Amino acid sequence: MEKYLSYSQEVLDAKEKGYPIVALESTIISHGMPYPQNVQTAREVEDIVRANGAVPATIAIIDGKIKIGLTDEELEMFGNAKDVAKASRRDLGYLIASKKLGATTVAATMIAAELAGIELFVTGGIGGVHRGAEETMDISADLEELAQTNVAVVCAGAKSILDLGLTLEYLETKGVPVIGYETDTLPAFYTRESEFN
Secondary structure (H helix, E strand, C coil): CHHHEEECHHHHHHHHHCCCEEEECCHHHHHHCCCCHHHHHHHHHHHHHHHCCCEEEEEEEECCEEEECCCHHHHHHHHHCCCCEEECHHHHHHHHHHCCCEEECHHHHHHHHHHHCCCEEECCCECCECCCHHHHCCECHHHHHHHHCCCEEECCEECCCCCHHHHHHHHHHCCCCCCCCCCCCCCECCCCCCCCC
16 A cells, blocks of 8 residues: 555655654645635644644645645645545545545545554544434444544544534444543534533
8 A cells, every 4th residue: 555655755754753743634625614714724733733843744635646744735736626526435546546636534534644654643523423313324434434543533522513422422332432631521523512421
């Protein structure tokens, strides 16, 4: 799988020198916010990672490769491009083979981070069990990835539009530790607390 990985110079230097690297997803850039806020936010997050002594590695699919660390030009491209696929586990093979642009979700970013030897991934919120999932079976691939991929994920909880109780139960069933920082309850993405602990 190494032949499908490509690294930015900043990430390569960090790997060679043994510096800590933090993986970041790219879906927020292409699908989460309008331009130019999307690119500004991506740069701000990368700057926060650098200011805290680590090297950011925003991950995306470009020209048949999983790119580990994006340049400023690549961030701009993802912020402006209209034909960027949202890439989860099921999409990686197709996007690599077809050499199409892919913005990585939580699940795909975790996979890529593990392949690249990156142990920590930071994101806003994870996907989870959707409301009504007992009938629709609408459950995010993020949860399966959290159960099987050896990457620590730091986030603001599951997105608040989801069924947080069932999401927490699903994670418990899969043996995924959920640890709160300065909270005893599951954060709800944009709020620090929820009724679930």
